[in-house]
Amino acid sequence: MKQLILLLIIGFTSLNGWGQDITGNWNGLLKIQMYQLRLVFHIQKTESGYSATMDSPDQGAKDIPVTSVNYENAVLKIADAKMGFDYEGKFDDEGNIAGTFKQMGQTFPLNLSRKTVEKEKLARPQEPVKPYPYYEEEVAFENSDDGVTLSGTLTLPQKEGVFPAVILISGSGANNRDEEVLEHKPFLVIADYLTRNGIAVLRYDDRGTASSTGNFQTATSYDFSKDAEAGLKYLQTRKEINPKKIGMAGHSEGGIIAPMVAARNDDVAFIISLAGSGIRGDQIILMQQELSLQASGAGEEALKQVRIMNTDILNIVLQSTDMERLKTDLTDYFNESLKNIPESEKTKVIYDDDNFITSKVEYLANPWMQYFIKYDPAPALEKVKCPVLALNGEKDLQVPAKVNLEAIKAALEKGGNRNVTIKEIPGLNHLFQECETCLITEYANIEQTFSPVALDEILKWIKMQTKP
Secondary structure, eight states, X not given: OGGGSOOOOOOOOOOOOOSSOOOXXXXXXXXXXXXXXXXXXXXXXXXXXEEEEEEEGGGTEEEEXXXXXXXXXXXXXXXXXXXXXXXXXXXXXXXXXXXXEEETTEEEEOOEESSOOOOOOOOOTTSOOSSOSSEEEEEEEEETTTTEEEEEEEEESSXXXXXXXXXXXXXXXXXXXXXXXXXXXXXXXXXXXXXXXXXXXXXXXXXXXXXXXXXXXXXXXXXXXXXXXXXXXXXXXXXXXXXXXXXXEEETTHHHHHHHHHXXXXXXXXXXXXXXXXXXXXXXXXXXXXHHHHHTTOOHHHHHHHHHHHHHHHHXXXXXXXXXXXXXXXXXXXXXXXXXXXXXXXXXXXXXXHHHHHHHHHHHHSHHHHHHHHOOSHHHHHTOOSOEEEEEEXXXXXXXXXXXXXXXXXXXXXXXXXXXXXXXXXXXXXXXXBOSSOOGGGGGGOSOXXXXXXXXXXXXXXXXXHOO
């Protein structure tokens, strides 16, 4: 899943001033291999010291409360136990802060400035440039059950007419309407391609992200399915859309959300699963870990140890029914496991046992992760009666193609659906890019955003489903 992007929650507390005024806004650009992540810290003076919030504009996160800081002799030290990282920076002669960010045993430069920081522009030749040869409209629609307003973009081949339509459903993580990740905007590219070829497209910001309301942090895949369902109901009100030809295309997590909606709604004309999964979430996680480690050159002994530990952890989650007990059980397991790791090995992956354990437990106890680990897509797929296209990249290390495509096909056929097209596209990664290592760390370095071969497969299949 594309949620392997690093989410930073950085904090500040007690400050001791040393001549420099650290209140105000501080901007930085964190570079992790090919990732670029802008951070903005807002520091305020309080009666007891200082407080601060953080923005992560590239993840649609704003005003995140932060917790701990130390400032002495012009050196700023920031640490966060929950996410397990340290930052240390020193003021230079120009009033900026030059420093390093450390997490999980890795160190990256991170300099802070009063000035706004812009990301380095990477080549993205597939991104369309305005003016577009079609109609584009900013829209909003309601998930009234949850009190959420989704903001998005509707593109139509022309302002007037009646068109078939596709709703794009993003993968895991807080995504904007373009499913923007690592300087790529796959949903913008897909929407542009389809709309130029006669298909209307609705794409929207996830709840609690960018311009949409709601709480992303407490939402699960089921909640997101209700947001997508609200998009379906909205399109049915538009005179430009043929209500009998509205389909859904979901990427990654979106590939399990689309069948949820179709299983509940006969009005869904077709669904497209793009790197979607057909097996339970815990099995996906185990496969992700193993394939990524193998591609990174890990040896068999390391793979064996990770496999054992992850299996144990996931089994604890699967068997849990009480959140507080789960956190206790996970903490105990991590503590016991870390006792068996030599100190020399610990320094390669962690720098503080307590920080490491706390961050891992909180991550596994997150509502979304709890739901994903336990969710089996098969029952929903068995209820889907509309036409289905399932595409996966052969080199996908996050949702392995063969096992998931076979599972999707089996579940659909078990439910009696025979209008099913399954394709594994050679040479493509999880984002449907032509790749070499196909690791997540390569995604940003690839100029291609979405394979033209995959785009053509999607368009041809939709045309078949929506022809007069």
